[in-house]
Amino acid sequence: MKELLLAKIRNKNITVGVVGLGYVGLPLAVEKAKAGYKTIGFDVQKEKVEMVNAGHNYIGDVVNEDLEEIVKSGMLSATTDFSFVRDVDFIAICVPTPLDEHQQPDISYVRESTISVAKYLKKGTMVVLESTTYPGTTEDLIRPLLEDGSGLKCGEDFYLGFSPERVDPGNLLYKTKNTPKVVGAIGKDATEVIAEMYRHVLEGDVYEVSSPAVAEMEKILENTYRNINIGLVNELAILCHKMDISMWEVVDAAKTKPYGFQAFYPGPGLGGHCIPLDPYYLSWKAREYGFHTSMIEASGMINDRMPEYCVDRCGAVLNKFGKAINGAKVLVLGVAYKQDIDDYRESPALRVIDILEKRGAEVIYFDPWIPKYKNHHGEIKTGLKSLEKEIIADADLVVITAAHTNIDYKYIAENAQAIFDAKNAMKNIDERDNIEVL
Known part of the structure; x- marks a missing residue:
């Protein structure tokens, strides 16, 4: 099976399937098709399928012209019908892995997608999970679902691996195409073949690890590293405010050190699909081993309280002008979870707005990237x-x-009565009498 698949990869005689056409799946499907592999996208949302088949892009990291061209050429199509899985040789599962109301992993999307794939899985297929999850998911959940649902045996009839997505919306330098990829699969043959498939599509290096669990843990480490460091600077920002020290100036000074330091900046909290959520996957799994990830949990608590802390600071700013939050008119600038993107998943700005409104403020917002959004309610x-x-x-x-x-x-600063800048966006404004920074 290995040699046959390697030959099919080299000859571009592979049909690719991508399950989940969101921020991870659609860019991956586009790159597979651009590389010369006929690609089928699968999604349960009919609206997304119709937009892809019409060549209409809805993901910021996808070039509109690229999508339109590969759809017109027949290299990419989309469907809600999973029976077309029987036509593919490589399947990437790229579905959401959110947290439930108890801050525990919700892998229902992964489970349901895998069950749908298993019904039509054929011999000689490569299956790769790209959704971020806890270590053990690929081997303990995906493998038995595929084997039981298809009657095929992993390693003999199909190959199974994990290759974590690395998507950074709005990043102008690193996209799906040129970001290095990590691959861990069940067995050396599976690792070799799956890695080779990615090498024929992507420009970034493909790094092979010994198992899916290593790849799963590696992904958690990437985002936990950022979560903890952001928690550190957020906590120090609170302390620096009490000490009348600018944390922003402190970080800028520290990053002049050419080794041993990476700059992280404070903010109103964490947003996006990965950094606020992924560490909880590891904390949840760790409890199975009687282990508590105290550092992860501590940083999570710090970051989670930042929206409320920012609202407290807003109240202090208003008090300087003899006003209270209750009844105040508040203009919020930016509901995206980071600058220059149209993604508001887990955005702390939404929590800031919710808390302001709960305390009686009249809130309006402006975001040139997001004209409307759906809140937590x-x-x-x-x-x-x-x-x-x-x-x-x-x-x-x-x-x-x-x-x-x-x-x-500058226009904002010249016309606003008072400003609370939680992102240091006004760092270049000289007249700062009406500006307070986190």
């Missing part, structure tokens, strides 16, 4: 279409929660 919030001088001046407080580069911060 399922309500649709619509933003301002533009930032008029009168609107800025009428607000008792302007709160910056995402440092979008296409906002004129």
Whole structure:
């Protein structure tokens, strides 16, 4: 099976399937098709399937012209019908892995997708899970589901591995195409073949590890590393405020050291699909071994309280002007979880807005990337279409929660009564009497 698949990869005689056409799946499907492999995208959402088949892009990291071209050429199509799995030789599962209401892993999307794939899995197929999850998922969950559902045996009839997604929305340098890839599979043959498949599609290095569990843990380490370091600077930011020291200046000074330090900056909390969620996967799994990940849990608590801390700081700013949060008009700038993207998954700005409203503030927002969003209560919030001088001046407080580069911060500073800048977006503004920074 190994030699046959290696030959098919070299000859581009492989049909690729990608399950889940979101922030991870669609860019991967596009790159597979651009590399010359006929690709079928699978998704349970009919709207996404219809948009892909019409060549209409909805993911920021995908080039519109690329999608349109590969769809027109027949290299990429999408469907909700999983029976087409029988036509593919390589399947990447790229579905969400959120947390449930108890902050525990919700792997229902992975489980249901795997069951759907298993029904139509044929001999000689490579299956790869890309969804971030806890160590052991591929071998303990995916493998038995595929074997029981298909009647095939892993390692003999099909290959199974894990290759964690590395998607950073808005990153201008690293995209799916040129980001190094880690591959861990069940057995050396599976690792070799799956890694070779990625090498024929991607420009980044493909690094092979000894097992899916190593690859799964590696992905958790990447995001836990960032979670903990952001928690550190957030905690120090709170202390620095009490000491009347600028944490932003402290970090900028520290990063002049050419070794042993990487700069992380404070903010209103953590956003995105990975960094706020993935460490909880490891903490949950660790309890199975009677182990508590105290450092991870501590950083999680610090980061989780940042939205409320920011609102407390907003209240202190308003108090300087003899006003309270209750009844105040607050203009929030930016609901995306980071600058210059249209992604608001787990955005701390949404929690800041919720807390402000719970405390009686009248909140409006502007985000040039996100004209509307659905909050945690399922309500649709619509933003301002533009930032008029009168609107800025009428607000008792302007709160910056995402440092979008296409906002004129000098214009904001000149017209706002008071500003709380949680992202240091106004660092280049000289007149700072009405600006307070996190």
